[in-house]
Amino acid sequence: MTRTKALAWAGGASYPLMVGLLVGGMTRASGTVHGVGALLAASLLAGVVRRRPLPALAMALLGSTAVVVGMPSSAHDSLAASYQGEFLSYLAVDLILGFIVATCTRRASVVAVAVSFLVQLLVTGGFAHGDNLTVNGVIALLAMSAACIAGLLRRERREHAVALRTQEVAEAVTAERLRIARELHDMVAHSIGIIAIQAGVGSRVIETQPAEAREALRTIEATSRETLSGLRRTLVSLRRAERGASASEKSSPLAPAPGPADIERLAAATTDAGVRVDVRRSGNERPLPADIDLSAYRIVQEALTNVVRHAGTGHCRVAIDYGDEELTVEVVDDGRGTTGSGSGHGFGIIGMRERVGLLGGRFSAGPRPEGGFRVAARLPLPAPVGVPVEAR
Incomplete structure (x- = not known):
């Protein structure tokens, strides 16, 4: 120079x-x-x-x-x-x-x-x-x-x-803020809903049924720890993007992001909250890209949160189909449904629709004719690599 x-x-x-x-x-x-x-x-x-x-x-x-x-x-x-x-x-x-x-x-x-x-x-x-x-x-x-x-x-x-360039940066910042908002909403809303229900159960039976109250407290503790772990993962990921992140922060191990394989654990937590979840899988189960894995998990998580909060039912069904070209996720309950698209309960439906839209998929949510509510998402899967193509 x-x-x-x-x-x-x-x-x-x-x-x-x-x-x-x-x-x-x-x-x-x-x-x-x-x-x-x-x-x-x-x-x-x-x-x-x-x-x-x-x-x-x-x-x-x-x-x-x-x-x-x-x-x-x-x-x-x-x-x-x-x-x-x-x-x-x-x-x-x-x-x-x-x-x-x-x-x-x-x-x-x-x-x-x-x-x-x-x-x-x-x-x-x-x-x-x-x-x-x-x-x-x-x-x-x-x-x-x-x-x-x-x-x-x-x-x-x-x-x-x-x-x-300024517009691209602004759009990237907005998209990142929306992504963080969806992550925090999907992560915290489900856990807080379960904690609130278990706390109510515990307060009602703490004198008459101590064993059930202790079980409710254990569920609250486990759910709180899981939520704190998820919040830590999100916050550390954000801090890693900062230039001033220290070497110790960069080397700290993080738990992997949740995916469809963790839905059974999610279903067990929802069952503890009073809603029994029947998980059904079909198709050729295989590892999927991380963004599709996380989106599928968050969609099921938010849908189950809405069932616990608004459906007024004790049972729902989660169906996951591993197709050749898309992953289909469906959550169906037989509760009282809703009068609209579900957005009136907060940002859950909006967040699910945004997640699916970012992946180029299709999303639907609404009451079923026979009663209850249905949430369905179709997430396109990338073409498999190394598959031979037959000559014509």
């Missing part, structure tokens, strides 16, 4: 020397040769332009003006050579001007354009006669306009890219 900076300023320092050699050493050269020389000398300012564009523009403007003024009289007498020399001399100025329009503030760009056009018009006009003044001014204006338009297009493209 230091070497590049030193080379940039060395090039800027050698630019006046090169301009002096052009002015004093090519007295017999044509205007075209002078213009090419000025354009090549301006390439020494490339490093300065990136770091200090406005001083670089001032240096290029002074150098190009010195080359144009220092052209021999024979070059100015030739109309074609004069046009070519003046245009090439100021071409580097126009290129730097386009860079300023693309990167600097609008106020600085306006001032730079105005000063550059005024200097070019005065200098080129000083060597023109009659109609040549109009032609020189039009040529200078067109060249400058082309450079400024290119700079504006570059600026708009960069601003558009920044806006897109």
Whole structure:
């Protein structure tokens, strides 16, 4: 980095020397040769332009003006050579001007354009006669306009890219917040529901049925520990994303995320809360991607939470079908159902629908014609890898 900076300023320092050699050493050269020389000398300012564009523009403007003024009289007498020399001399100025329009503030760009056009018009006009003044001014204006338009297009493209990146970051943050909200809701709501029911049972039978009260307390303890473990896993995962996470936090082991294999344990906890759960599995059971595993578990968990809280029944059924192309999860009860889509009870149905939507699946939830409530989710499965395809 230091070497590049030193080379940039060395090039800027050698630019006046090169301009002096052009002015004093090519007295017999044509205007075209002078213009090419000025354009090549301006390439020494490339490093300065990136770091200090406005001083670089001032240096290029002074150098190009010195080359144009220092052209021999024979070059100015030739109309074609004069046009070519003046245009090439100021071409580097126009290129730097386009860079300023693309990167600097609008106020600085306006001032730079105005000063550059005024200097070019005065200098080129000083060597023109009659109609040549109009032609020189039009040529200078067109060249400058082309450079400024290119700079504006570059600026708009960069601003558009920044806006897109900002929008993507905002959408990613929103999606992550929703994911965390779903995780916390699905994790805590089920456990708190069971704890509330068991606490109520325990308080009612603590004097008459001590054994049943002790069982309720054991269920509350086990459910609380499981919930705390899940909260710790979620919070540590969030802290791992922070740059300042310590090595001890990164190396701490975490329990694996729950999946369909843990539904029996979930069903047992729900049974302890007073709702017997019948779990049925079908199809070819196999390991699934982690996001599908977790989503299936959370859908069943939230559906069972709603059964415990709102169904008013003592029995429900969970069906899991491992199909070739999708995983089907269904929770059905024979309770009192609901009057709507179920969203009135909170964010449970909304969270389940969002989970399924993120995986590109299909979700339905609503009362059954024969009574009760049904929640069904179809989660597409990735194509198996390494399966040979028969040639046709």
